[in-house]
Structure formats: structure tokens, C-alpha cells
Amino acid sequence: MLGQIESFRRDIGVGIIKAEDGRKYRFVRGNIINERPQITGEDVDFTLEGRSPKGIIVLAGSPWSVFAGSVKPAPVETRAGFDLRLAA
Numbered sequence: 001m002l003g004q005i006e007s008f009r010r011d012i013g014v015g016i017i018k019a020e021d022g023r024k025y026r027f028v029r030g031n032i033i034n035e036r037p038q039i040t041g042e043d044v045d046f047t048l049e050g051r052s053p054k055g056i057i058v059l060a061g062s063p064w065s066v067f068a069g070s071v072k073p074a075p076v077e078t079r080a081g082f083d084l085r086l087a088a
Helices: none
Strands: 002-009 014-019 024-028 043-049 052-058 076-079 082-085
Touching: 024 052
Parallel strands: none
Antiparallel strands: 002 014, 002 043, 014 024, 043 052, 076 082
């Protein structure tokens, strides 16, 4: 489902999405996949579980930035002054 973030209280991590069907849904920060510094007014894509938006993707910036925060870098091990990247 598509919508737009109407408001977001960063201090408590709660906001409201106005969906394309005109309904408003309350969401929590933990359901945002790619949180950005400023999300109020941004378009989003999300799924509903009951009346709760889940898997919220902010549709702003580069398409590559959507999942940039969800990828964990490979662990680094240092031996004799060399950084070794370990395969995951």
C-alpha cells in the first residue's frame, strides 16, 4: 500500500501515515526499514497487519539507499597489521 508520512515524533518514535485510500495509520519507528533523518512528508510503501503498518519503506533518495541500512558489513579480523574480510 502507498501513503505519505503526515507526522513523526522522533523523540518517542511514533508517527502517522495517510494512505492512498484516505485512512490514517499509526506506526512505530521499528517498522521503518530505511529510516532517514527527515521523513515527515515523504512517500512510503508499506504492508498492513491488521491496522498496523509494517515493513515501511521510505520512497526518497536513491533506490540503492532503500536497503543500504539493512546490509551488515563483513566482520574484520586484524592479523599482523592486515585487515582480513571474512566471508559470511
